[in-house]
Amino acid sequence: MLAIKKAVSTLRDEEVKLHLMQLLAGIGELKEQSELLESALEEHMAEPVARLIDQYSSLMSLPAQRAFWDPAPDSTHVHILCGDSFGGSMKQALKGLSWTDTHKLIILRENYAIGPLEQLDTPVGRKVRSDWFRQNITENYNISYDCEEEYTEKLDNLEQIPEQAKVVIWTSGNACEQTALRLTAHLLGNRQNELIMIDACAICEQLFNRPDAFINYCHSGEIPSDKLREALLWINDGSRLTTEDIAQLSQEWQAISGQSGVLRIWQEDTLLEVPADYYDGYLLEKLDSLTPPPGEDGFLKSARLVGEALGYCEQYVGDTYFEHRVRELIYSGVLEIKGVPTAMRFYSIRRKKG
Template structure:
């Protein structure tokens, strides 16, 4: 399997929510178990797995179902493929998928240059991901095509539809929300901004059991479904608020850095190496397995850094900074840095 085939599979599965993806996982694992227990069933099971693959990949083709249509009453704009999949499932379970449509902004707005308003800026972003993020954009033409598809979906929103932009307290979704407001400029539609994480924390958190969500993609479909039903009291943005958010988007795109965080209810640009010391501290806290000469799997370190980080940055950025620490001679490597699963690291030792 070549890299393009892998990226197609990756994109198809990332666009699915928890409720969509789990049944396929259960089915595939059950069939693998059957193969292990009964070799005679291999041909039949293989055919069933192929059919499952075809169905799963076909779901990507059905994505156009969620594009706005003239008869829709609501358009939900979400940031992140994971959250998009969960929102689709929630709308299906509520039985409103014919009138409630969805547009997903798949960018991780917390990282990389953000000059998305020009072809030159988009090329710069595409190149930055190609050069720094494993599994990032392989070809600028593909990235440009996806962006034009997004603009096309925005144009499809009918004048009478209510627009709900979902966000939460992290740089990715906050910047994405401002980008959405910018893309909607000139639209006469009523625009509301809703925080799914805040709604679910208010609905479900108790003194003895609570969850603090870092991004909307962490919310289960069941809880998200309940959050969608609480939209009756949502407040529409006035013209001054829309202008302010659009100006903030323009200000953010003028920044030259590649990393942003959410602090004191504002998006802040921070140095690219902002988390390097944090990563090293996590490495020092972890104990490498015995007999491996002090080397620790990079995936374990990144998982630890991701799990304890108060910000939502994404594992790909931590992996990028880990490689930079290797290139700068701070860390030593064993293996090939083709992906976090393929190499281990340790502190540089003096010889």
């Protein structure tokens, strides 16, 4: 069971759904043929059983596959970056350059723009962060998120970085990646590795934007792997962090982890803590600008509002935080609800009448 738990914990959301659908399909075939089990197992059950075994083998091999990307003794470069989306694109880009033998990854899966960070260096602070996510973020976090586990994995991966490897920290102009940069510098402050900071979004905008066709990226996870492959060739042009730079970033992390708020933005090259309700007015403006579907008595799907807010927001906050604030507006009586707020696709909202 411990091996099974470890394998399942490595799955991303989309992989969980895919494996579950395939497993249920196989189990369904077994159920349909269950009456033949005793008399004709080999003839009638071989194919569905084999498929279940293949699914099991595929699932159980995932930890080994993921370990392939962990720092290794012969690594020349270790890339530290935020988010599974960016991580997936980076893997494809490294494969495209045939760099996978010597370039390894550490993926920070948390959204550092949201949630408490106070005393994150302590078990107490990590428990506070875990509890906040479980109590306020319904999508994906409320069951599976464990800050202590994430933090331990992060430290283990950083410890595996060999002395000769260059550490490439990928960042861009948003609170999540800028906070991660400062946390990483803090955790690596005593290491002798060369630290290189690269802004993937800025590089790709410089390389590919034209007057008649341009993209301004909010976060690195938006960059496709083919463009990221070109950005990787700029590693040697990245900013090498001096001892003073690292000390300054570490000091800024300590200041961030001394704050008690749950929302941060990146503004004028500075990380700012803002009130939890910072985006409430913005959400209400977006709601007022949208037209509810006919026959819904003015109710609009929560997912539609969150998607609209996400698409036009100049900051990278994440859909889960916007949905959290929609529920807070319901609880405070500003909005009315139709449906059950277990996930944003299950309920609709409108301005409270009268």
